[in-house]
Amino acid sequence: MTTTLLEVDDLRHTYRTRQGDQTVLDGINFDVQRGEFVSIVGPSGCGKTTLLRTLSGLLRPTGGTITLSGNVITGVPKGLAMVFQDYRASLFPWRRVGANVEFPLLGRVSKAERRARTLESLSAVGLADAADKYAWQLSGGMQQRVAIARALAMRPELLLMDEPFASVDAQTRSDLEDLLLRVREQFDMTILFVTHDVDESVYLSTRVLSLSKAPTVKTADVPVPLTFPRDQIHTRENPSFVETRSEVARLIRQASPGGLAAAAGAH
Amino acid sequence: MSSTVQPNERMLRIAVGWCGALLLLVAWQLATANSGSMFFPTPLEIFDDLRERWFSDGLAGGFLTDAFFVDVTPSLRRLLIGLLVAWSVGISLGVLLGRIPAVAHTVEPILHFMRALPGPVLLPLALVLVGTGTTMRVSLIAFGAVWPVLFNTYSAVRRVPEGYLETARTAKVSRLRTLFQVILPAASTGIFAGIRVSTSLGIILLIASELVAASDGIGFGLTQAQRSFQLLPMVVHRRSVAARLPVQPRLERDRVRRSALAPAPDGSPGLTTPKGCR
Numbered sequence A: 001m002t003t004t005l006l007e008v009d010d011l012r013h014t015y016r017t018r019q020g021d022q023t024v025l026d027g028i029n030f031d032v033q034r035g036e037f038v039s040i041v042g043p044s045g046c047g048k049t050t051l052l053r054t055l056s057g058l059l060r061p062t063g064g065t066i067t068l069s070g071n072v073i074t075g076v077p078k079g080l081a082m083v084f085q086d087y088r089a090s091l092f093p094w095r096r097v098g099a100n101v102e103f104p105l106l107g108r109v110s111k112a113e114r115r116a117r118t119l120e121s122l123s124a125v126g127l128a129d130a131a132d133k134y135a136w137q138l139s140g141g142m143q144q145r146v147a148i149a150r151a152l153a154m155r156p157e158l159l160l161m162d163e164p165f166a167s168v169d170a171q172t173r174s175d176l177e178d179l180l181l182r183v184r185e186q187f188d189m190t191i192l193f194v195t196h197d198v199d200e201s202v203y204l205s206t207r208v209l210s211l212s213k214a215p216t217v218k219t220a221d222v223p224v225p226l227t228f229p230r231d232q233i234h235t236r237e238n239p240s241f242v243e244t245r246s247e248v249a250r251l252i253r254q255a256s257p258g259g260l261a262a263a264a265g266a267h
Numbered sequence B: 001m002s003s004t005v006q007p008n009e010r011m012l013r014i015a016v017g018w019c020g021a022l023l024l025l026v027a028w029q030l031a032t033a034n035s036g037s038m039f040f041p042t043p044l045e046i047f048d049d050l051r052e053r054w055f056s057d058g059l060a061g062g063f064l065t066d067a068f069f070v071d072v073t074p075s076l077r078r079l080l081i082g083l084l085v086a087w088s089v090g091i092s093l094g095v096l097l098g099r100i101p102a103v104a105h106t107v108e109p110i111l112h113f114m115r116a117l118p119g120p121v122l123l124p125l126a127l128v129l130v131g132t133g134t135t136m137r138v139s140l141i142a143f144g145a146v147w148p149v150l151f152n153t154y155s156a157v158r159r160v161p162e163g164y165l166e167t168a169r170t171a172k173v174s175r176l177r178t179l180f181q182v183i184l185p186a187a188s189t190g191i192f193a194g195i196r197v198s199t200s201l202g203i204i205l206l207i208a209s210e211l212v213a214a215s216d217g218i219g220f221g222l223t224q225a226q227r228s229f230q231l232l233p234m235v236v237h238r239r240s241v242a243a244r245l246p247v248q249p250r251l252e253r254d255r256v257r258r259s260a261l262a263p264a265p266d267g268s269p270g271l272t273t274p275k276g277c278r
Helices: A048-055 A097-105 A111-124 A140-153 A170-187 A198-204 A239-255 A259-266 B007-033 B043-054 B066-071 B073-099 B101-115 B119-130 B134-158 B162-170 B175-210 B218-227 B231-260
Strands: A004-017 A020-033 A037-041 A063-068 A080-083 A158-162 A190-194 A207-211 A218-223
Touching: A004 A048, A004 A190, A020 A048, A020 A063, A020 A190, A020 A218, A037 A048, A037 A198, A048 A158, A048 A190, A080 A140, A080 B162, A097 A111, A097 A140, A111 A140, A111 A170, A140 A170, A170 A198, A198 A239, A207 A239, A218 A239, B007 B043, B043 B066, B066 B073, B066 B218, B073 B101, B073 B134, B073 B175, B101 B134, B119 B134, B119 B175, B134 B175, B162 B175, B175 B218
Parallel strands: A037 A190, A037 A207, A080 A158, A158 A190
Antiparallel strands: A004 A020, A004 A063, A207 A218
């Protein structure tokens, strides 16, 4: 049995610039059920980031509604956590790793509870030993794990991730993908994951949404017929994986004729 | 990735720093010892005079002489109050300007105009308006020293990475907490750079204000010595001013080590150059 966690209805956003109005989101509709892992892919510059910013309440859309757990979003909603692409601009260099993870809980839960949650989240990402270090003493992949731990500490119902693995190397990337699937299981979260990497979207998700280039609409909604747990080698050689991957890549190429889409689908 | 400085490496750096100062003193001593000119006292003579003048009293008074309380403490008090006023006004106003663009656009031209007035030039005006008391000296210091703090805070607050603020917003952290635990720490390097510059400015203004219509303080002592052609005390007073300067970098060093050595998120080097140096 599934229940709807997130409903996006006719979402529109237009940036007013000096060069005139620029419509980025042109009526987007989709639902996310509790427990799903939904990836959003699309050609570069298609408004994926704008979409996430409206969903997280950081940006007020110029039209349409977003409903999270039955409440229409007007500001930053409760029960939501966000992991940004640039971990260096989101972890505070003057706070130690543990204090960074604890930060969103300050003034909200008791000290003992904060301690417990910080430890639990850091252990979940395998960084329990790094609590007393500064983030900038860690590698890029580890820093992004700290950012994930901070999101976990908030115990979100919905985790939004904006190309979180785009700035780490390939090996670290697959490690982080598996780690994400593990903690998703452990913390029972619904995840909405923006990426430009088709393979990654299929590998991680239960469903992939593909967007057109701006003005952006949803072009397809592709269920991923793969079971969990997934494995970097076996899953990726599974015929269903290859088939779904090709389908998504084709959709993106159609959405954006020219070289850019081919490049996005190539790796 | 930068790593923390090893303790023994730090000790070595400090030792090297002191060696430089010591070498200079030795050179000074050697150069002046045989000069015989009264215009160039040796450092040892200066040190001796300084000790006798201010630190030669009995154990009961903590060695401090009466002259110390006439020459030094009034000055220190004025400086401290003046700087505290400058820092609190500068930081508060800087944050306000940095966070609310509308305020910045309205007030900035006036502030730049006011900042262009050199502090010592305001001395005659301050004498007429505020009188010759401590209030005049304190307000002169505060007025002159507020600018570097204000403009450094302003620009540092404006440059707080958007990612930090969005992190705080998506975590639903209150505005007050965001101010004290995100904006101020993120801007601290710039703020401390401003504080450092303002301290030197404050000392200059302190002495300048005490040269006029004062009855105590370092500047007053300097004038007295000059008028009675006492060269050694003059030098001593001047040195005592200079001796305070090396203390300030200590203030910010710790902060800088914590936040600025970490690469700034926009890829720019973390250290900020002090603005408003004149």
